[in-house]
Amino acid sequence: MAPKINHGEGRTRSSLSLIVVISLCCFFYVLGAWQRSGFGKGDNIALQITKQTECTDMPNLNFDTHHSGLGSLSNLGDSETKTFEPCDDRYTDYTPCQDQNRAMTYPRDNMIYRERHCPPDEEKLYCLIPAPKGYVAPFPWPKSRDYVPYANVPYKSLTVEKAVQNWVHYEGNVFRFPGGGTQFPQGADKYIDQLASVIPIDNGTVRTALDTGCGVASWGAYLFKKNVLAMSFAPRDSHEAQVQFALERGVPAVIGVLGSIKLPYPSRAFDMAHCSRCLIPWGANDGVYMMEVDRVLRPGGYWVLSGPPINWKVNYQVWKRTKEDIEEEQRKIEEIAELLCWEKIYEKAEFAIWRKRINAESCTQRQDEIGVNICETTNSDDVWYKKMEPCINQYPEVGNPEEFAGGEPKPFPQRLNAVPPRISSGSVPGFSVKSYHEDNRLWQKHVKTYKKINDLLDTGRYRNIMDMNAHLGSFAAAIESPKLWVMNVVPTIAEISTLGVIYERGLIGIYHDWCEAFSTYPRTYDLIHANGVFSLYQNKCKMEDILLEMDRILRPEGAVIFRDEVDVLMKVKKMVIGMRWNTKLLDHEDGPLVPEKILVAVKQYWVGGSKNEEQ
Numbered sequence: 001m002a003p004k005i006n007h008g009e010g011r012t013r014s015s016l017s018l019i020v021v022i023s024l025c026c027f028f029y030v031l032g033a034w035q036r037s038g039f040g041k042g043d044n045i046a047l048q049i050t051k052q053t054e055c056t057d058m059p060n061l062n063f064d065t066h067h068s069g070l071g072s073l074s075n076l077g078d079s080e081t082k083t084f085e086p087c088d089d090r091y092t093d094y095t096p097c098q099d100q101n102r103a104m105t106y107p108r109d110n111m112i113y114r115e116r117h118c119p120p121d122e123e124k125l126y127c128l129i130p131a132p133k134g135y136v137a138p139f140p141w142p143k144s145r146d147y148v149p150y151a152n153v154p155y156k157s158l159t160v161e162k163a164v165q166n167w168v169h170y171e172g173n174v175f176r177f178p179g180g181g182t183q184f185p186q187g188a189d190k191y192i193d194q195l196a197s198v199i200p201i202d203n204g205t206v207r208t209a210l211d212t213g214c215g216v217a218s219w220g221a222y223l224f225k226k227n228v229l230a231m232s233f234a235p236r237d238s239h240e241a242q243v244q245f246a247l248e249r250g251v252p253a254v255i256g257v258l259g260s261i262k263l264p265y266p267s268r269a270f271d272m273a274h275c276s277r278c279l280i281p282w283g284a285n286d287g288v289y290m291m292e293v294d295r296v297l298r299p300g301g302y303w304v305l306s307g308p309p310i311n312w313k314v315n316y317q318v319w320k321r322t323k324e325d326i327e328e329e330q331r332k333i334e335e336i337a338e339l340l341c342w343e344k345i346y347e348k349a350e351f352a353i354w355r356k357r358i359n360a361e362s363c364t365q366r367q368d369e370i371g372v373n374i375c376e377t378t379n380s381d382d383v384w385y386k387k388m389e390p391c392i393n394q395y396p397e398v399g400n401p402e403e404f405a406g407g408e409p410k411p412f413p414q415r416l417n418a419v420p421p422r423i424s425s426g427s428v429p430g431f432s433v434k435s436y437h438e439d440n441r442l443w444q445k446h447v448k449t450y451k452k453i454n455d456l457l458d459t460g461r462y463r464n465i466m467d468m469n470a471h472l473g474s475f476a477a478a479i480e481s482p483k484l485w486v487m488n489v490v491p492t493i494a495e496i497s498t499l500g501v502i503y504e505r506g507l508i509g510i511y512h513d514w515c516e517a518f519s520t521y522p523r524t525y526d527l528i529h530a531n532g533v534f535s536l537y538q539n540k541c542k543m544e545d546i547l548l549e550m551d552r553i554l555r556p557e558g559a560v561i562f563r564d565e566v567d568v569l570m571k572v573k574k575m576v577i578g579m580r581w582n583t584k585l586l587d588h589e590d591g592p593l594v595p596e597k598i599l600v601a602v603k604q605y606w607v608g609g610s611k612n613e614e615q
């Protein structure tokens with residue numbers, strides 16, 4: 001993949017370095033003044049939350065475990081508790097599987113060096129990632145969409161590098177996001193309204209979206225207004241913390257790249273995919289990138305492409321491309337779209353929109369076409385560390401030409417609790433319509449309990465929520481609210497194919513193996529739900545591998561809800577005390593004799609710097 005240079009950036013480098021120097025001077029001045037005056041605006045919130053998350057008001061619950069045959073807590077002497085030390089301050093933004101030094105040992109072609117490369121056991125850090133000095137709780141949504149405390153992501157490279165492109169401004173002790181972006185000169189709202197004039201974004205038909213190469217995820221941030229949930233991804237570059245900004249803003253995003261490995265999403269998942277100047281070479285490598293988008297788009301889903309090469313006739317000079325070169329790029333994209341049998345439904349000014357056909361019947365030329373390579377795989381959801389191939393995934397069969405292959409999901413919000421097509425068709429082994437309804441009822445009950453345990457659950461205090469072992473997504477469905485979103489993780493070792501069901505419910509999620517680091521920055525989740533995670537991973541990797549990773553991705557003062565067998569939870573409890581977490585063990589809602597229990601934990605507030613370690 002030839003790296004493309006954004007127009008105009010190279011020439012302004014030297015004057016930009018001057019700006020960097022000046023702004024650094026200002027920065028140190030401001031930082032000094034600011035430190036003298038105490039914390040930023042988020043501090044009030046942080047203080048309030050410290051007080052409120054003490055979990056003191058649980059009138060109906062007994063904090064002690066009554067399960068017989070177990071040692072009481074006092075038996076766990078301090079001598080047995082292992083204490084984890086803070087890592088060096090230079091690891092403040094450490095992302096183990098997207099580490100710059102390790103990346104550089106991998107080939108640059110096809111962006112392979114930006115893909116996941118996790119450290120082997122002997123290179124894992126067994127220490128706690130420190131927050132930067134002055135770290136504060138983020139602003140509540142929707143203010144967080146527009147403002148991020150500078151102390152939390154103290155890097156100004158984006159404000160300088162993307163200054164021309166109007167992504168983000170630095171103003172005193174906060175970053176301000178104007179909702180613009182290279183491709184949204186009139187703002188993201190206007191842009192989305194334009195899309196909504198072609199794509200049914202307004203009536204719940206389109207609910208889930210994939211933003212490839214998302215920048216600071218302004219598109220996803222503004223789609224919340226339309227009740228559309230976007231999964232955004234961008235690579236970790238050497239110095240641009242785009243995805244970190246997105247998550248600080250309270251917008252779902254992961255570190256990711258379209259390189260040589262399949263995307264960690266199931267087939268036929270997203271209602272819409274989007275690329276705005278995302279620098280993915282769609283026409284290259286026999287169309288393998290578009291074929292991957294085709295795999296994850298549901299039948300009838302939309303693909304939006306804006307920026308180069310669209311509208312090249314007007315812009316090729318601005319983009320510093322030759323007419324021939326960019327015309328050829330567009331020609332290739334059109335050719336692959338045709339091969340995929342996508343229907344072009346719109347092209348005007350800066351963007352083009354294609355629609356994936358609803359079934360194979362609506363595409364007669366494809367089957368006969370010579371040179372169309374159909375994927376041989378029997379399981380198109382088996383994607384974890386699997387290489388992308390230049391082949392097309394087949395549609396599920398349909399009974400008549402009007403039918404959506406694989407079934408048509410209901411509009412949102414009915415989708416959330418309706419029986420998902422994959423369940424009603426019986427295509428998810430181990431699950432039935434009956435067990436789906438039971439699962440839903442069970443999680444409604446559990447979430448009700450969680451809200452009693454922590455009465456801040458519903459208030460917007462927790463916006464970025466991680467469900468580490470999501471099954472059918474029923475936890476996320478039960479807790480659903482416009483104030484929060486849930487990243488539903490289906491562990492690869494669980495060997496269940498429920499992630500497609502989660503998308504059919506209008507929720508988002510990702511495949512992951514918890515023996516490795518998640519594709520995110522430190523401190524990006526406010527609340528983590530770990531149901532059955534440690535039973536699942538018993539004898540798969542060390543418990544501390546998983547717990548330290550949870551500590552890395554959890555914000556200071558963030559909360560964790562574990563639900564597991566009591567003996568597993570006792571081990572967890574012992575270990576997290578050595579990680580500066582406060583914990584409380586609670587009985588199952590059906591009483592103390594049920595071996596499954598709940599452990600709630602709150603990560604203490606502490607930041608890097610050797611003087612602060614005692615805090």
Ligand SMILES: *[C@@H]1O[C@H](CO)[C@@H](O)[C@H](O)[C@H]1NC(C)=O
Nearest residue numbers: 199200201202203204205411
């Ligand atoms: C939503 O809008 C689209 C396009 O206008 C239409 O085809 C579809 O039937 C609508 N769906 C609902 C549920 O109203």
